[in-house]
Amino acid sequence: MDALDALLNRASMPLLEAPGPSPEQLELMFKAALRAPDHGALRPWRFLVIEGDARQQLGQLFLQAALQDDPELTDARQTKTLNMPLRAPTLIVVIASTTPEHKVPVIEQQVSAGCAAQNILHAAHAQGLGAMWRTGAMSYHPHVLEGLGLTENEQLIGYLYLGTPSRERCAPELPVERFVSHWPGQ
Numbered sequence: 001m002d003a004l005d006a007l008l009n010r011a012s013m014p015l016l017e018a019p020g021p022s023p024e025q026l027e028l029m030f031k032a033a034l035r036a037p038d039h040g041a042l043r044p045w046r047f048l049v050i051e052g053d054a055r056q057q058l059g060q061l062f063l064q065a066a067l068q069d070d071p072e073l074t075d076a077r078q079t080k081t082l083n084m085p086l087r088a089p090t091l092i093v094v095i096a097s098t099t100p101e102h103k104v105p106v107i108e109q110q111v112s113a114g115c116a117a118q119n120i121l122h123a124a125h126a127q128g129l130g131a132m133w134r135t136g137a138m139s140y141h142p143h144v145l146e147g148l149g150l151t152e153n154e155q156l157i158g159y160l161y162l163g164t165p166s167r168e169r170c171a172p173e174l175p176v177e178r179f180v181s182h183w184p185g186q
Contacts, residue, residue, distance in 0.1 A: 001126045017163055019164055026049065033120050037115050039112065050090070061147040093158075094120070098154065113157045
């Protein structure tokens, strides 16, 4: 797939099924991630791959966190929370592993990790896979962050859900002029 075609036609795929990416496809996605812009060559990212039974364990971690926030959580909401990681056969947790004392601001390090996540999404699309970047309350909950092993200097950037698209989805056409203007100078 041509690089511009991949950039212009990637769309988020919320409905994913097995098979997930092969080890070779994952390796290519991580190689693409490592090419993200990186001021200071800090490599301020790391990735956790969650597949198989580990997805159920992640669901349990999510449920524990949700019950901490609301011990009266309905059965339906508990089931939904448990099943969140089962929406795709493979998840990649993208983590910004920042160095606060470095001259490169933490925000730039976090953006770099976000660029690495985007490169994973584009590499998945280029290989014919579907992907969806998800966040939400379970991206910021201290119990989840601890359970995933994040340290004090790390932030969860998002969960990348990967698999085979269950249906086709086209990227929406957006008018460029709605988002771009030219600064006339001072």
